[in-house]
Amino acid sequence: MVVPDTGTHEGGVLSQTLVAIGRIAVSLFVPIVAFVILWAGFMFLRDSNAPQGIIALVAIIWGVGGVAMLFWVTDWVVNRTPLHVAKKLQPFVFVGPALVILTWYLFLPTMRSLYLSFFDAQSKNFVGLANYVFAFTDSKMLESFLNNLLWIVLGTGGAVGFGLLIALLADRSKLEKVFKSLIFMPMAISFVGAGVIWRFVYAYKPAGEDQIGLLNALVTLFGADPQAWFTLRPWNNVFLIVILIWLQTGYAMVIISAALKGVPSSIIEAGRIDGASELRIIRSIIIPFIASTLLTVSTTIIIISLKIFDIVFTMTNGNFGTEVIASMQYKQMFRFYHYGRGSAIAIVLVIAVIPVMWYNLRQFSKREGF
Amino acid sequence: MTRVKSKKSNWSLVVNLILLVLVIVWSIPIIGLFISSIRPQDNVLSTGWWTIFGEHSELSLDNYRQVLGGSQYTFVDSAGNTVRASGDNLSRAFINSFTVTIPSVIIPILIASAAAFGFAWMIFPGRKFFFTTVVALLVVPLQIALIPILRDYQSLGLTGSYLGIWLAHTGFGLPLGIYLLYNYISTIPRDVFESAFLDGARPMVVFNRLVLPLSVPAIASLAIFQFLWVWNDLLVALVFLGGTSDVAVLTQRLANMVGSRGQDWHLLTAGAFVAMIVPLAVFFGLQRYFVQGLMAGSVKG
Incomplete structure (x- = not known):
């Protein structure tokens, strides 16, 4: 059996499948844990009555740590995929977050404005130019x-x-x-x-x-x-x-x-x-x-x-x-x-x-x- | 880095003289603000701040006590009467400004440096297109985004939350961040990466161990600019934090004062100075690293 460049070596189909499932399970587990931690922090910040100074401190650690963790986790997940896939995904670990945020905060609003610019004050009737x-x-x-x-x-x-x-x-x-x-x-x-x-x-x-x-x-x-x-x-x-x-x-x-x-x-x-x-x-x-x-x-x-x-x-x-x-x-x-x-x-x-x-x-x- | 100075001493005198004039012109508005902030109310309104150099004048920190103090504040006025006035409680706004600013500086820098590295040194489909789009977004006035993002926030429950404003500042700060860091990171010599990649290092490791440390000068200057921008921002805070005094930042409180106390120059000047202190301190405190970093980074030209 020729396995073209998947990064895995030999072994039966069954054991390969098991390994793959195991890998996927672990790969899912880590991001889920990371997500739970972030969510818990978010809930604490939203509902806590702690003194302002403490909230501020927790908020700062949670926010900054959260972003660093997201980077680390995505990189970790990508590196568990087969080598040729990882190679293709890796650049997006780096540019992905920026692209997502920019799309949400600037690109889509700009496109939306372009669309709205052809409509009237209430955005109801098309008015051309x-x-x-x-x-x-x-x-x-x-x-x-x-x-x-x-x-x-x-x-x-x-x-x-x-x-x-x-x-x-x-x-x-x-x-x-x-x-x-x-x-x-x-x-x-x-x-x-x-x-x-x-x-x-x-x-x-x-x-x-x-x-x-x-x-x-x-x-x-x-x-x-x-x-x-x-x-x-x-x-x-x-x-x-x-x-x-x-x-x-x-x-x-x-x-x-x-x-x-x-x-x-x-x-x-x-x-x-x-x-x-x-x-x-x-x-x-x-x-x-x-x-x-x-x-x-x-x-x-x-x-x-x-x-x-x-x-x-x-x-x-x-x-x-x-x-x-x-x-x-x-x-x-x-x-x-x-x-x-x-x-x-x-x-x-x-x-x-x-x-x-x-x-x-x-x-x-x-x-x-x- | 040694630079041979011109030997002509009158040349250097002229240089220093021109600089002195420019520096004085640049500083006078701030000096005027500061002096006004420590003068009593009546004097600020009736005579120019420069008159304190000529005549006997009383100076005090009363204005600062009032703007920093809580909602009830008492003081003795010039006639000896005890006056009750409402303070502006800027101390709380102070902490809020920090909570908003610190992550709003670090998060976009993390994301922007990663993206700049990706754009500069990794090959992937659409690289040129994406990068051009990112740079093109530099031109988008952020007012475009306010209403759509506010609607998204309302459905996500993010209005008035720190997370919301951090992400907003991240989004609005990213194009410039990526642009400046790309400028820098793309000029790191190719050999630096090649040897690392040959040793089998993963991109994330290269990024952590090589790119980030090598980019410290660029990151430091970007951090200072982003800090100043976020700390001084009014519009984004106004829209996404809302008007509640619980989370209001310094610029919001100061803008409120301009509206509600427009004639109280003595309080406005003191408030403005309170809002300036941290950025000034950050700038003067970090300046050494800032200048060192810029100089170290300029070896390549």
Whole structure:
């Protein structure tokens, strides 16, 4: 009898069957035990009246341990299958959990939105492309497209530009760590917290009163009238974008700075010996060397700018001509309950990001891997 | 790693001067917030925070006592009267924030690093398609998912549970996590794996013994970013944890304060600072490992 490459050796059909059944039984037993343990933990967490600290601790151990255990158990089960099957299943032990979760949390909702975007407010009647016509003709929508473009250009340019500048300068300073930490600090702050901070900076009181907002205090110091910054079209967009730059420069700087450390100092030295100026070295050696990092950082911040929501929502709520795509989407969805339009705008947002991602993937394929 | 510094000392002076200006500009908003948070209510509302440097001014931690304190809080105001006020009980929200954040950082990192390893170094049908889809999901605004997932949660009984919000943060954090870790793990030299596989090591062993330790720098930076993101998140917490004060996290309580105490700048600033303390501490505490890790990881460039 020829058993093609099953990984088992010799033996009668009966004993082979018994072994197989035994293996399957054990293979089922372990996952079941694992499941029971997880379930018991879940029930304890849901119904227990223990002090909050203890619940928190158990929850953390249960959650983290549970995921590690799931990985271990699936791997264990896969390794009990015949070798050629195991080889095929193994990659999915690694990518499977991510794919399942992403399907549930992002992929299916996106598909659902695509479907709903062709229906009316109550998702009952098919309306064809009407919601998309709205998305591309409504004056508020056009305003938000323009604003988003401004966010991308100024926000990404500002954050990456300042990040690169600071990373380059800090690399040449003895106080590198101190400077970098302070620039990075805003990254640690929530949008809600940043909202409080910047409301305070932009705070407005009528002329003649003591200004408590820093910007108006400076303006009045130079003899001008205090301004209600958030109502000042179209500059109010810029004042909001400043907050994003303030928050994201630290991120760009940290990543770029790490890449700078990887530029071989021998190449830079060679440049210096050849008599290149510092600016020339930066332009011709350092920038090309960290180009892929710059691309990654820019992509991340472009996407953040495209999806920007919290800052606008907490500072101006989209009033005074500061509407952006994500805030329009939120309003249609959660204020007007027009699921059709809300979904269509979300899909437009997704489509807007595709060129960015496509460019990025092309850069990937130039490297190894694919 | 040694870098020969420029010998021209005026060059380094200029560099430090520019950096100093930038750092001051970057720090001023936070300094203003902090100073306001330790000033009495009347002063915060009537004069700019920078005036404390000029004139005699009283500073205290009263604002902090009030935001951290329980529902009833008494204090003596500037006129000497005893005032009863409701505190904001941020201490409980503090523990809730930790309970939400720690697993929401570790779980996605475990899953993302495994997936990144699979995508980078294992061959299976649909690899390119799946990876492209994962990266494409980076662009999906999470608002899309809120209502469908909330409906699923309601039928599963997960609303207001920690598990629900951990999984939500995992789902929303995975695309970026996989993307960044893939960037890193795919550049680990091929020979490292080949010798291990030749020795007959199983992928899970290779993953545990080689990939995870080698990826510590990337994982550390991802962990810090994911921590900051989850700790500072408002929207996901609002939708999936609900409004009950039992499980509400710091950002929710702070947002409530902005709504209910919008004019109480002295409390808002103190509350905002309380919410900032942990991320700042994590950042400054882990910074050494963070920077070391980033530098160690950059040998390959």
